[in-house]
Amino acid sequence: xxxxxxxxxxxxxxxxxxxxxxxxxxxxxxxxxxxxxxxxxxxxxxxxxxxxxxxxxxxxxxxxxxxxxxxxxxxxxxxxxxxxxxxxxxxxxxxxxxxxxxxxxxxxxxxxxxxxxxxxxxxxx
Amino acid sequence: xxxxxxxxxxxxxxxxxxxxxxxxxxxxxxxxxxxxxxxxxxxxxxxxxxxxxxxxxxxxxxxxxxxxxxxxxxxxxxxxxxxxxxxxxxxxxxxxxxxxxxxxxxxxxxxxxxxxxxxxxxxxxxxxxxxxxxxxxxxxxxxxxxxxxxxxxxxxxxxxxxxx
Numbered sequence: 421x422x423x424x425x426x427x428x429x430x431x432x433x434x435x436x437x438x439x440x441x442x443x444x445x446x447x448x449x450x451x452x453x454x455x456x457x458x459x460x461x462x463x464x465x466x467x468x469x470x471x472x473x474x475x476x477x478x479x480x481x482x483x484x485x486x487x488x489x490x491x492x493x494x495x496x497x498x499x500x501x502x503x504x505x506x507x508x509x510x511x512x513x514x515x516x517x518x519x520x521x522x523x524x525x526x527x528x529x530x531x532x533x534x535x536x537x538x539x540x541x542x543x544x545x
Numbered sequence: 546x547x548x549x550x551x552x553x554x555x556x557x558x559x560x561x562x563x564x565x566x567x568x569x570x571x572x573x574x575x576x577x578x579x580x581x582x583x584x585x586x587x588x589x590x591x592x593x594x595x596x597x598x599x600x601x602x603x604x605x606x607x608x609x610x611x612x613x614x615x616x617x618x619x620x621x622x623x624x625x626x627x628x629x630x631x632x633x634x635x636x637x638x639x640x641x642x643x644x645x646x647x648x649x650x651x652x653x654x655x656x657x658x659x660x661x662x663x664x665x666x667x668x669x670x671x672x673x674x675x676x677x678x679x680x681x682x683x684x685x686x687x688x689x690x691x692x693x694x695x696x697x698x699x700x701x702x703x704x705x706x707x708x709x
Contacts, residue, residue, distance in 0.1 A: 447591075501657060501676045506648040513670065516565050532669075534642045541689050542696060543646065 447472070507533050548698050551610035554681040557601070557626060569593050601645065602627040604673040615701040619643075619660060621677060627664050633675075637702055639663055641671060643695040645688050656685045658692065 451472035458466065471511065499505040512530035573589030605626040618636040623633075641661040647654055647690040657676050664672035683691075 495651075501648050501650060501679075502674050503661075504671050505675055506646055507661070507671060514573060533644050535647065537642075537644045537692065538696075541692050 546698065547612065547614040548694055548703065549610055549612045550694055551608055552681045552683050552687065552691075553608045554606055554676050555604060556607070562597075566593055569596075598627070601625065602629055609678050609681055611677060611695070613695055613698045614641075615698045621675075623680070635660060635662070635675065640699075643692065643699060644673070645685075645692050646676075655682065656688055657682065658688050 450466055451469065455466075455469070458464070508530070515529055517529070518527040559620045569592065570589055573585050577583065602625060606623050607626050608624045610622045610624075612622070614620075614637075616635055616637065619640060620632055620634045622630055639662050641663040643658065643660050645656055646659050647656050658678060660675040660677065661671045662673040662675065664670035676686045
């Protein structure tokens with residue numbers, strides 16, 4: 421699954437490029453060419469031209485609301501100050517204490533907050 | 546033995562009080578100029594007075610204090626600007642430790658002092674966290690002083706009291 425260029429990827433890219441240009445030209449024709457000209461060509465079943473302006477505006481407002489929504493969701497999922505999630509979690513509660521071996525590096529574990537505080541704020545002489 | 550540690554918040558400033566009052570009265574005068582209804586002015590005076598009383602009695606905390614008695618427990622008192630005091634007492638059997646914890650609060654990481662309550666089933670676990678000094682939110686240097694003081698008292702509860 422490397423991101424290297426492949427012949428299939430080149431074909432997909434070119435097809436998407438042509439497709440997006442076609443879609444854009446079609447959108448411009450629909451938005452700008454007067455209805456009478458389109459009717460005279462026999463193309464009568466188009467959506468209302470109101471949507472040519474409404475859909476981009478809807479999308480931009482949705483993006484702006486998305487910024488605010490993401491910010492709000494982040495704030496909501498932050499643990500409040502009085503919850504135990506600021507101190508520990510399920511993995512830390514269930515951790516096993518490995519036996520202390522001489523001359524070996526101690527095993528990695530979650531140090532309880534009381535111990536950490538003592539080390540930081542009560543300097544032993 | 547026992548110790549009491551108190552943190553005082555800033556007093557109500559005269560300039561913020563006058564700024565808020567002027568803003569409300571200017572808005573009311575603007576409404577009066579538009580609507581020609583004089584009840585707007587008396588309503589504004591009423592709102593200012595009631596709002597000030599509610600703020601002083603329910604919102605503005607002047608001093609928060611922590612009373613640690615090693616054999617009995619910990620008492621947390623908040624005194625409001627109107628003179629109201631609300632206290633909470635936690636007995637020593639439930640207190641596991643008093644620590645300085647860091648947490649994310651409103652796009653900042655703050656240090657705050659909190660009491661860890663013991664979980665009755667699990668001696669190593671914490672059942673509840675009680676944050677202290679929530680309205681004055683002192684900074685780390687003040688918290689370290691309070692922490693050291695509390696730890697000295699809490700150490701005395703493990704050693705049985707010597708009879709003199």
